[in-house]
Amino acid sequence: MSRRSGILEFAVLGLLRESPMHGYELRKRLNTSLGIFRAFSYGTLYPCLKTLVASGWLIEEPGSVPAPPATGRGVAPASSLAGRRAKIVYRLTAEGKEHFEELLSHTGPDAWEDEHFAARFAFFGQTEREVRMRVLEGRRSRLEERLEKMRASLARTRERLDDYTLELQRHGMESVEREVRWLNELIESERSGRDQRRSSPESSSQEDTTGETGGLPRHRDHTRPDPSDDTK
Numbered sequence: 001m002s003r004r005s006g007i008l009e010f011a012v013l014g015l016l017r018e019s020p021m022h023g024y025e026l027r028k029r030l031n032t033s034l035g036i037f038r039a040f041s042y043g044t045l046y047p048c049l050k051t052l053v054a055s056g057w058l059i060e061e062p063g064s065v066p067a068p069p070a071t072g073r074g075v076a077p078a079s080s081l082a083g084r085r086a087k088i089v090y091r092l093t094a095e096g097k098e099h100f101e102e103l104l105s106h107t108g109p110d111a112w113e114d115e116h117f118a119a120r121f122a123f124f125g126q127t128e129r130e131v132r133m134r135v136l137e138g139r140r141s142r143l144e145e146r147l148e149k150m151r152a153s154l155a156r157t158r159e160r161l162d163d164y165t166l167e168l169q170r171h172g173m174e175s176v177e178r179e180v181r182w183l184n185e186l187i188e189s190e191r192s193g194r195d196q197r198r199s200s201p202e203s204s205s206q207e208d209t210t211g212e213t214g215g216l217p218r219h220r221d222h223t224r225p226d227p228s229d230d231t232k
Contacts, residue, residue: 007119008048013057013092013100014123020091022063023049033122049090057096063087107134112142133190140183147176 015021015029027045052058092100104127111120117139124132150173158166
């Protein structure tokens, strides 16, 4: 299995864990929710779905078809009924859910790479906090290594580059630096949320290891006045 097909299977299982879908709806969700799949086609999705069905992780069910418009006598034409096909709905099986949860627990180097990290991050709301931390820290480590190599390469070749190529190199470095800062914020937020729960007397009964709340840094809305700015 190629790395990209593995990412697609992971994303399909994750979306179907939320709710059953037919192929068109699934493709739309992959396009809108996960930008890394904007360019893929039905020719890529349906073989993936067939593979997941054959593995026992999905089942196919006939979906509902909207009723065709009635004739003047209140009866739909037979040709209209015969020409309409029920859409196949894909549903996650118990084995498929178990397999997806196993994939969610993986924190190895593949989870830190560009495309795979984007897919993993899209399902952080379904991922345990400790796993999120390991993936974020691994991603940061990978980017810091990349940044070090980019700086070393730029230092060696700076004198041989024209202004535009040099600017492109700087732009690439700045993009990596921004992501490292973003990851630092996420990691600090995850740690702060975990520490707050550990210090709370009710943490044992209310701890949320996979919830979406508490995992993301909250940014101030600068369109609203800050109460701390009020003077008395």
